[in-house]
Amino acid sequence: MGEAIVITSGKGGVGKTTTTANLGTSLALLEKKVCLIDTDIGLRNLDVVLGLENRIIYDIIDVVEERCKASQAMIKDKRFDCLYLLPAAQTNDKSALTPEGMIEIISELKSDFDYILIDCPAGIEQGFKNAVAGADKALVVTTPEKSSVRDADRIIGLLEQEDIEPPNLIINRIRNHMMKSGDMLDIDEIMQILSIDLIGIVADDDEVIKATNHGEPIAFQPNTKASIAYRNIARRILGESVPLQNLDQKVTFIDKLKKVFGKN
Amino acid sequence: MNYIAENEQPIRIRVELGNRYISTQQEEKLKEMFANQQNFIVDHIISNVILKQTALDWKDDTAIKLYNKIIRSGQVLNVIGDLLLIGDVNPGGKVVATGNIYILGHLRGVAHAGSDGNKSSVIAASYMSPTQLRISDIISRSPDENAGGMMECGFIDPSSDQIIMDRISHLARTRSDLSVFERRIING
Ligand SMILES: Nc1ncnc2c1ncn2[C@@H]1O[C@H](COP(=O)(O)OP(=O)(O)OP(=O)(O)O)[C@@H](O)[C@H]1O
Numbered sequence: 001m002g003e004a005i006v007i008t009s010g011k012g013g014v015g016k017t018t019t020t021a022n023l024g025t026s027l028a029l030l031e032k033k034v035c036l037i038d039t040d041i042g043l044r045n046l047d048v049v050l051g052l053e054n055r056i057i058y059d060i061i062d063v064v065e066e067r068c069k070a071s072q073a074m075i076k077d078k079r080f081d082c083l084y085l086l087p088a089a090q091t092n093d094k095s096a097l098t099p100e101g102m103i104e105i106i107s108e109l110k111s112d113f114d115y116i117l118i119d120c121p122a123g124i125e126q127g128f129k130n131a132v133a134g135a136d137k138a139l140v141v142t143t144p145e146k147s148s149v150r151d152a153d154r155i156i157g158l159l160e161q162e163d164i165e166p167p168n169l170i171i172n173r174i175r176n177h178m179m180k181s182g183d184m185l186d187i188d189e190i191m192q193i194l195s196i197d198l199i200g201i202v203a204d205d206d207e208v209i210k211a212t213n214h215g216e217p218i219a220f221q222p223n224t225k226a227s228i229a230y231r232n233i234a235r236r237i238l239g240e241s242v243p244l245q246n247l248d249q250k251v252t253f254i255d256k257l258k259k260v261f262g263k264n
Numbered sequence: 265m266n267y268i269a270e271n272e273q274p275i276r277i278r279v280e281l282g283n284r285y286i287s288t289q290q291e292e293k294l295k296e297m298f299a300n301q302q303n304f305i306v307d308h309i310i311s312n313v314i315l316k317q318t319a320l321d322w323k324d325d326t327a328i329k330l331y332n333k334i335i336r337s338g339q340v341l342n343v344i345g346d347l348l349l350i351g352d353v354n355p356g357g358k359v360v361a362t363g364n365i366y367i368l369g370h371l372r373g374v375a376h377a378g379s380d381g382n383k384s385s386v387i388a389a390s391y392m393s394p395t396q397l398r399i400s401d402i403i404s405r406s407p408d409e410n411a412g413g414m415m416e417c418g419f420i421d422p423s424s425d426q427i428i429m430d431r432i433s434h435l436a437r438t439r440s441d442l443s444v445f446e447r448r449i450i451n452g
């Protein structure tokens with residue numbers, strides 16, 4: 001039986017789609033069978049980030065409305081045989097997707113896949129409700145900005161009302177020099193407010209944007225800061241204990257973070 | 265009954281009912297009777313007994329409600345009586361109580377004590393850096409550059425009618441009477 005994980009944030013543009021694509025790639029590198037579901041109806045992106053846009057024939061709405069089977073709508077990745085994408089619809093027929101529809105699709109996929117990663121749209125409306133409906137776990141993505149942390153907090157509050165495990169946090173787009181100078185919230189401050197477990201930190205890295213534009217997730221590259229970060233998160237999802245990357249933070253930071261993970 | 269001269273000052277009286285209970289309507293009627301028939305004005309009607317319901321309401325009003333959770337952005341916790349919160353109130357979160365608010369945690373959001381008008385309510389927190397404090401209908405927002413303080417308490421300063429802050433340990437001097445049920449019973 002596979003596990004369904006929703007990647008969500010509240011605020012838009014903080015890196016949900018990037019995270020979904022890269023965790024999917026990283027889990028595939030670890031030879032897990034993974035299905036990515038794009039639930040951002042009308043604003044689909046995940047196919048572009050994975051470079052699979054030109055292969056789409058059916059989408060998730062076609063599956064819900066029974067114009068095709070889930071297996072027909074799924075697209076196999078170019079690079080991995082064990083990575084699949086169930087794309088969102090690009091029409092504005094948003095109401096066709098319901099929590100019940102999602103639960104049905106996900107429970108069907110669970111027998112075939114180890115991991116099902118659900119890319120959630122921004123906001124707390126119907127799209128969010130659909131995306132979390134079938135999930136067993138949640139990853140909340142935030143950037144080190146007040147507004148992003150505020151929205152993450154809102155989302156965590158909503159997730160606590162759902163029947164899923166306590167969410168884990170990913171802090172994305174960390175700019176070390178700004179954290180040091182106090183122009184960005186530091187990891188400690190963010191953790192104090194959100195008080196959930198941290199599963200990874202990802203540096204702000206131009207390579208991410210370059211890779212996205214080439215339709216090839218950064219996690220595929222051997223040694224950029226961001227690719228290592230995503231692969232580490234994937235290993236933590238599998239239950240391995242991997243120390244957090246040293247983004248050249250103060251020593252006390254790292255110590256505190258280790259504590260969060262119960263390492264050492 | 266009519267020996268009191270018309271122009272004499274009315275006499276203010278206090279009616280003691282002993283262990284009898286009368287309803288509000290009966291009370292009105294009693295006052296009316298005195299006012300019409302004689303030159304008396306009823307100041308107080310005192311009874312040794314109250315309705316069970318009234319007692320329960322008072323108890324609810326003064327009981328401490330314990331919660332153990334984080335109030336996150338967008339969430340509102342409303343209580344009747346005093347609130348004891350073990351956990352933080354995050355920015356964008358709000359706690360409201362008709363009585364006092366005590367927070368064993370970090371107050372970063374909004375707290376509103378004495379929400380139905382009790383100006384003697386207080387707001388205390390282990391770590392105080394609220395976006396806004398409200399007591400009764402008085403509002404104070406945090407200074408824009410606020411580092412926050414440990415073990416602080418906000419209350420209305422009667423002379424200025426503004427919310428001021430002090431250390432929790434000083435509270436005993438100004439508020440030795442933090443809403444106790446017995447006090448309510450004695451004073452009505
Ligand atoms: N670690 C990073 N370093 C640099 N750029 C990043 C990083 N993570 C994301 N980005 C960039 O930020 C932008 C937004 O990312 P993404 O589309 O993943 O966000 P999203 O949360 O899915 O947005 P939406 O809410 O619109 O769905 C993209 O241009 C992406 O390339």
Ligand SMILES: [Mg+2]
Binds near residue numbers: 045119121
């Ligand atoms: Mg997206």
